[in-house]
Amino acid sequence: MSEHKERREQTLDIPLKKYTGIVLQVILMYGFYWIGNLIQAVLHLPLTGSIVGMLLLFIVIQLGWIRVSWGEEGSSWLQSNLQLLFIPPTVGIINHFDFFRANTVLLVLGLVVSTLVTCLLSAKISEWLMAWRSTHQSKKEAISCSHSSSESE
């Protein structure tokens, strides 16, 4: 009926051990980033090295060579501190204040409209495809679809 997730017993965390783990995991991901950059440069791919590295890591996880649990802590540490990483590129705006003084209103308005159109279209298309799929595919899959989209109770 419903999926049961195993609850692992909470182990006592030694912060030092935890942070050593995070550092090692970030180094692992940096390694994939580096390999991704190398592949991107050699093959002239129209992707960033980081995306190539991510796809590579994803494949390696699927092959079972790296377990999800080996990188989860480092991954969630990076994700939860993303805002720190955005600060330096954003500070770069200091060299462009003049542009903003002249253009703010129209620019922001344009960005907002474009974003809302994107949001609306993505949602509409995906909803339409979900409806199309549930009428055209096997009953079993239709059930799993309606199960996943009926959380109103």
Add this chain to the structure above:
Amino acid sequence: MLPFILGIGMIALTLAIYIPATHLYKRLKWPILMPVLTATTVIVLILIIFDIKLDTYMLGGRWIQELLGPAVVSLAFPLAKHLDVLKRNIIPILGGTLGGSIVGMSTGAAISLLLGYPQDIVIALLPKSITTPVAIQLADQVGGNSSFTSLFVMIAGFSGILLGPMILKWAKVSSKNAYGIGLGSASHALGMARSFEYGENAVALSSVSMIVSAIAGSVMLPLWVWMIYG
């Protein structure tokens, strides 16, 4: 030796402002107090007041920015974790996200060209719906101004999470999963955070849409630049 010491100093300065900023945000939870906004404002003010050049700040800043690469790579873990949700909804995700990306980039290009912005701003604007770490690297790679990109991405994020759900309700979108896909492909990580209101599946779909639109965007952006500027 001096650049190295200055670099360490700039990293320390950034952390000294970022950490209290996150605590303030956690306590009050006002979107306007997001650490990237408050910390950036404070740092910009410090640079102006003490007449420090951007290049000097970036001696340390670039090491922090360098972590954006592994941050993108780390998305492979949530992607692998949510693989079953992804497989079950592959067609709606791909259709919705790709449709959204194409429309997002074309409207962005149309507006910025109409307003007559210079090339590096137009290119910086195109990846606005892509998650910041990828958008910044992309803009850098194809000649956009990446400081603008990070601000544009933030504006897209905020407008999407504040107004997106209203628009979707107005357009009578009823599936909560579709809310997740719409928010993830228009407003990346912020949209994903907002999807928590629509259930666990919506969050998973939202994160996958964010990743798919990052991949689709990386392929499409050079094409757009080529189409517009030859």
